[in-house]
Amino acid sequence: MPYLNRQTSRRTAGSAELLYLLIVLVAGVGTAMYASQKIGTDLSSVTTVASVLGLTRTAQPLRYDPQHVAAPQIAAASETLVNANEAAVTGDAPFCAPGQQPSFALGLSELAQQLGDTMGVPTECEHVSSVNGDTLQQTSTGLAAYIKSSNTVTFTDGWRHWALTPRGVTTWEGAQSEPPAA
Numbered sequence: 001m002p003y004l005n006r007q008t009s010r011r012t013a014g015s016a017e018l019l020y021l022l023i024v025l026v027a028g029v030g031t032a033m034y035a036s037q038k039i040g041t042d043l044s045s046v047t048t049v050a051s052v053l054g055l056t057r058t059a060q061p062l063r064y065d066p067q068h069v070a071a072p073q074i075a076a077a078s079e080t081l082v083n084a085n086e087a088a089v090t091g092d093a094p095f096c097a098p099g100q101q102p103s104f105a106l107g108l109s110e111l112a113q114q115l116g117d118t119m120g121v122p123t124e125c126e127h128v129s130s131v132n133g134d135t136l137q138q139t140s141t142g143l144a145a146y147i148k149s150s151n152t153v154t155f156t157d158g159w160r161h162w163a164l165t166p167r168g169v170t171t172w173e174g175a176q177s178e179p180p181a182a
Helices: 002-039 046-051 071-091 106-119
Strands: 135-138 143-147 151-157 158-164 168-173
Touching: 002 071, 002 135, 071 106, 106 151
Parallel strands: none
Antiparallel strands: 135 143, 143 151, 151 158, 158 168
């Protein structure tokens, strides 16, 4: 009989080790998911493993993927469009002079011609956003900006970015707001 008890305790010890290993694995996957969000790295394989383990993120970076748009993002986008339409009717768009309608100008206009519907329509007038002369303009699909220090016009939907450079339109994804060096 002592032999049977010893076998049972080995199984318990093995089960405990397996449980600890599973806890460490889950903690590692959770840490990797958190790091990928903060760094802006694509760790889709880790996300897949996390999904299999039943771990899901409650907050997603804002990115446009027509097949995976979350309901809150759709609600926020539709609210932006409603506010833009109301502002257009009343003529009270943010950062616009009385009676002025939002429109793209100069470099933002050129980038809008290159991107077409991707850039959407302006929902506010272009306005200075910092003491160094950078400007911003909210659109129905994202945010357009002029970076004075690099003389660069950019647009982002929150994850994907476009910039008008001397080489033409440059695209990239992630949290980096400036175009990557060539």
